[in-house]
Amino acid sequence: MTMKHSGARKLQQVTNFYSSFDQLNGVHPWMEAVKDGFVSYKVRELQTGKVAYFNFILAKEMGLIPADHPHQMTDDLQEKLIETFSLQIINEYDELTHRRIDPETIRPHEYMATRYLQLQHSNKQGKTSGDGRGIWNGTVYHRGTTWDVSSRGTGVTCLAPGAVAAQKPLKTGGTEFGYGCGLAEIDELLGASILAEVMHLQGVRTERMLCVIDLGKGYGIGVRAAQNLIRPAHLFLYLKQERLDNLKSATDYLIDRQVMNKAWDIKSKGNTKYDEMLHEVSKAFGEFTALLDTDYIFAWLDWDGDNVLADAGIIDYGSVRQFGIRHDKYRYDDVERFSTNLNEQKQKARLIVQVFAQMVDYLKTKKKKPLREFAHHPAVQNFNKVFDNKRAERLLYRMGFNETQRSHILAKEGLFARFDKEYSFFERAKVSGNTEKVADGVNHPALYNMRTIMRDYPKFLQDSPLPFEKRWMTENNFFKTVLSGFAKARDARMGEKQRRHIENFQSLYRELVQTAAGKNKPEHILKGISERAEKLNSEKRITGNALIEMVEEIITEKKKGLSMEQIQKIIDKLVFDQNGMPEIPTGRFYRELQQTPAVKMDLYARLLSLVEEHKESI
Structure with missing residues (x-):
């Protein structure tokens, strides 16, 4: 030859x-x-x-x-x-x-x-x-x-x-x-590339x-x-322009793709399929927004449905951030306007669902009614219900409780609500002073770091040699553990109010564990809760500020001769280190990974130090 x-x-x-x-x-x-x-x-x-x-x-x-x-x-x-x-x-x-x-x-x-x-x-x-x-x-x-x-x-x-x-x-x-x-x-x-795969x-x-x-x-x-890159905004423009034929074509396209991909279970034909789509959208946005809320993920949502996927998912990572703690006063400065904040994401997502309800009504009646008429639509009410249920479920998941344990807790009427009240007291507290400027917007930092107490408290209960009912963390240790690095001198003084909430938190946490245990002794489930909580509240969490500085470091090294092969391996290792979250199906190709890639260790160590340095930031 x-x-x-x-x-x-x-x-x-x-x-x-x-x-x-x-x-x-x-x-x-x-x-x-x-x-x-x-x-x-x-x-x-x-x-x-x-x-x-x-x-x-x-x-x-x-x-x-x-x-x-x-x-x-x-x-x-x-x-x-x-x-x-x-x-x-x-x-x-x-x-x-x-x-x-x-x-x-x-x-x-x-x-x-x-x-x-x-x-x-x-x-x-x-x-x-x-x-x-x-x-x-x-x-x-x-x-x-x-x-x-x-x-x-x-x-x-x-x-x-x-x-x-x-x-x-x-x-x-x-x-x-x-x-x-x-x-x-x-x-x-x-x-x-890094953050999207971490989110996945x-x-x-x-x-x-x-x-x-x-x-x-x-x-x-x-x-x-x-599997679908269509945004609500791809449909909403035809609603705003009152172009019914185009809106129908675009909506039918969305439904067909979702059904073909087995993402939505819609069996009806004719106008009824739009009602079924609305239910799917309402549920998806309720769950998605609750997850963003509990996991401190900022994604700039607004009624136009631009920065979000139609099946409720993240698109456009330019303004997406993963916070270390609940910085719910952070707003991104987009030159001409400020973004919404973490607290407002629920309201904006609900408004997207409301626009979907208006859109479906227009498709069915061929007459566009004012948006305000859909403020209490069943789809909007369903969104609220799904959000509350998913938030409770996700918070308990983040605390380390498995599916069976969560179902025991949520079945006991009023228990989660009582605990959530104490949890929210700490989670939503802010440092003294006012909103201040940050590199790309404004923020009023969170006073407490609930991720540390979710990680450390079950381990404390597990390691204590005392009978379960006597395992109490001292107020000083609790306060020291939960206080964030943003706290000012006046914030670091524990008052009577804080003591009362610390006592209530511990009392209700122990009740959660006892309820989660069902017929077992609470001591028997602490090891599992502790191991899951440690993974779910890892200090390797990559915040927005950490990510910016890490990429800057990689680019600097690239200018000095870092190979494309090493950049690939570093990104892979950063992503793979986030793998293995409990209950998250990641597909066979992640499961089959035997080891993470070998990387330039001095650079990787610097990147991890940036993760540590910014672990509580925006």
């Missing part, structure tokens, strides 16, 4: 090995379902960049690479990823200026930037807004499940806030207008990062994937 034929066969083998990526060619069913729900763009292959991160586990779940593919980047895989994802749109500015582009680099299919409602646009009906720097690569179908894949950092579209403000086409990479650059910064993308491993519904392409000069392309 000649060398020429041998090389051709090798190329054919490589092409076949990674041929699943060829599904991602710009064609997406939304284009057929909602004819003007997008702006289409020709795209060109940049033929440049390096893979800074690739989510091997997600790629295996999606069937993009074989299940037994080594957890290692190969030249052939890198080449395929660059070919598939290193793209840039040929936008209106390029067309207007007759930019010279090699026709060989232009993809055969146009890619879509979708239209959706966005409050940051002056037009509140979604006529000008949508994907401002992103395109949808298409869908992947594997084992009965369809996945959406989209990329950000692929060039400025006409739907970008900057392009709308400028009232003219913008050049990709220009910085004259805010939100008009069209590019994505590499630190933002690496941060999202905690059982939070979320988009996940499939791949990050480093284009150099601080910019990159981030590729996101989820």
Whole structure:
């Protein structure tokens, strides 16, 4: 066999090995379902960049690479990823200026930037807004499940806030207008890669990062994937514009995808299916928001349904943070306005459900009624009920109680409510003084760290040699354990009020344990509670501030010569260290992991020290 034929066969083998990526060619069913729900763009292959991160586990779940593919980047895989994802749109500015582009680099299919409602646009009906720097690569179908894949950092579209403000086409990479650059910064993308996968491993519904392409000069392309990337905002713009046919098409598309993926159990046809969808949405948002509340996850929710997935999940990690303690007065400064805070997320999520109720009524009656008429709709009331139930369930889970133990506690009328009152006294207390400025907004820090007491108290009860009824932590030790690092001198003095709440907390905690034990002795379940609580309230929790500084450290090392392979391994290890949360199904590919990757230990130690330094921050 000649060398020429041998090389051709090798190329054919490589092409076949990674041929699943060829599904991602710009064609997406939304284009057929909602004819003007997008702006289409020709795209060109940049033929440049390096893979800074690739989510091997997600790629295996999606069937993009074989299940037994080594957890290692190969030249052939890198080449395929660059070919598939290193793209840039040929936008209106390029067309207007007759930019010279090699026709060989232009993809055969146009890619879509979708239209959706966005409050940051002056037009509140979604006529000008949508994907401002992103395109949808298409869908992947594997084992009965369809996945959406989209990329950000692929060039400025006409739907970008900057392009709308400028009232003219913008050049990709220009910085004259805010939100008009069209590019994505590499630190933002690496941060999202870590945090999204950490959220996934905690059982939070979320988009996940499939791949990050480093284009150099601080910019990159981030590729996101989820089983459905549609946002409520994709539907709400047609409600606001009172375009019934488009709204019906978009809603039917959402329902069909969710049913096909077995995410929603909707059996009805006709208008009844919209009522069933509303019930699914109400339940999903109630559970999702309760989880954000108990786990101190800030995700900027608002009635437009922009920064959230339609099935209730996180999308757009630019303003998402995981707090160390309950910083529920933190607001992100988005230049023209401040974000909502942690306390307001429930109200905003409920408002999203209310808009869904208005939308369903419009679909059924063909007449749009005022939003206020749906304030007490059964779907909204169901949201409230689901939120309360899920919050109780999730808090007890975070405390280390297993499913059976939680059911015993919640079956005893009034017990959780009494405990929650004492718990909330500590959790919601703030340090003395007023709201103060922080790097990217404002905050009034939390006074107490409930994660430490949830971790340390069951261990104290377990280790005490005394009979269970006599195992009391001294007031001073309790107060010292629960006090956060933000406490000022005047906050660190324990008064009679604090003593009373400490006594009540301990008394009710012990009642929870006794009730959870059922017919067993409370001493017999303390070891299990303690082990779970230690895992669930780990000091390795990555807060928003820690993540920012960790990524800065990685980027600094990259400039000094840190290889892409090491960046991949470091991100993998940071993520894998969060694996193994009790009761969270993570899929076979996480379960099959035998060991975490070997990393540059001096750098990794510095990253862990940043986690420790910021463990209580925003």
